[in-house]
Amino acid sequence: MKIRQLLVVIDPTQEAQPALQRAAWVARRNGAALELLLCEHQSALEGGLLDGPRLQHARDGLLEQRRAWLEQLAEPLRAEGLTVTCETRWGRPLYKMILARVGELKPDILFRNAYQHSLLQRLLFTSNSWQLIRKCPCPLWLAGAREWQPKRLCAAVDPLHSADKPAALDHQLLAISRELAESLQLQASYVHAYAPLPRTMVFDAELVADYDSYCRKYGEQHRQAFDRLLAGYPGAEGQGHLVEGFAEQAVPRFVEEQDIDLLLMGAIARGHLDNALIGNTAERILEAVRCDLLVVKPQGFGSSDQT
The missing domain is CATH 3.40.50.12370 (Rossmann fold)
Structure with missing residues (x-):
């Protein structure tokens, strides 16, 4: 970049x-x-x-x-x-x-x-901000009001693409985060959140009987996918963090615990309507974090048909 x-x-x-x-x-x-x-x-x-x-x-x-x-x-x-x-x-x-x-x-x-609520201490977005999140073709940096003495950035990735985003977008996030970390002298890390199907939503008798084994296998599937993704980037494997939980809760919690200053996230717009979503999970994460955000679109994303 x-x-x-x-x-x-x-x-x-x-x-x-x-x-x-x-x-x-x-x-x-x-x-x-x-x-x-x-x-x-x-x-x-x-x-x-x-x-x-x-x-x-x-x-x-x-x-x-x-x-x-x-x-x-x-x-x-x-x-x-x-x-x-x-x-x-x-x-x-x-x-x-x-x-x-x-x-x-x-x-x-x-x-x-971006605007920070003095009580909630999280970023608040106007309708214009949401439109830019959905439609801006270049990376969009949303800056909060907190004091800026940055040390750490983190890229949130989804190696199994459960959020319905292109595989190439994760590679973009990894490449951009590594380049920014080097040029801006920040420590880079990478996070992926996964959540097994809750026991209360499992209706298969065999699966219910061996629910703990299902959770272990599900977690291992995500671990292997996460490791494969990071393996192509020397030095990144040791900076990967696999966290269990729904992404909209686990990622903001990780960002706060690790004192992340800049979170990189990929976003894709769904549809061409003015109120088109970028995905419930992504939007909930954006609404919950307290740090600066860098929102990245897939390569080739253009604004000419989005306005």
Whole structure:
């Protein structure tokens, strides 16, 4: 994964910009260029008392103010020697404006703020975030509000593809996580969660009689598949963690126990509707974790038919 161009969505309604902090941190280590993107829309400037020329003038004036603010954010980074450009756009919905710029710029990673609930201490996603999770063709980094002093990243994989995702996506996650760990000087690990069929849902008499043996065999099947997956990546086998439990519970628990700073997950969109799911398991994991997320799509995923 070559990191040459980063796109950062700036939220004009927030003072803190964790996505910019993360992107600048990555750029310092990779020499990548940054673009700061701010998309603006005010319903008061959609018509009403103002005529066409005055309406456009008001919009242009607001965008000029926003660009001046972006330039203020960019100046300290440029003083460090980073390459930073600024872009403002008018329109809505926000996710479509972002995806349009992604299609033009073709960044290696898109950064956006996630929002952290002060009581639950987990990430909260707006509808625009969910649309980007489902439709953004490049890796999407969702940054939380917690202090950023990263040490560990982890890739969640599914070697038996029970979540109905392509086998190649696990290999993408492994390759990207190893490259990021090296370039960003982070410790990499890999996690796979499995859950045998609960005893209460087993209706086969023979299986019920030997339920413990079934659980052992089921676990061994996942262990072998996990080992085969990691075997192709030197050094990865010792960093693999097989955890028992439903993924939406076991993976967030593992992330918290291991103090993971960045979780990599694969996602595939199902269907072309605006409310298309990426899969219940993946969505529940995304909703439950407290660390930053990097969501990766299968190679060849395009946004042209997703917007």
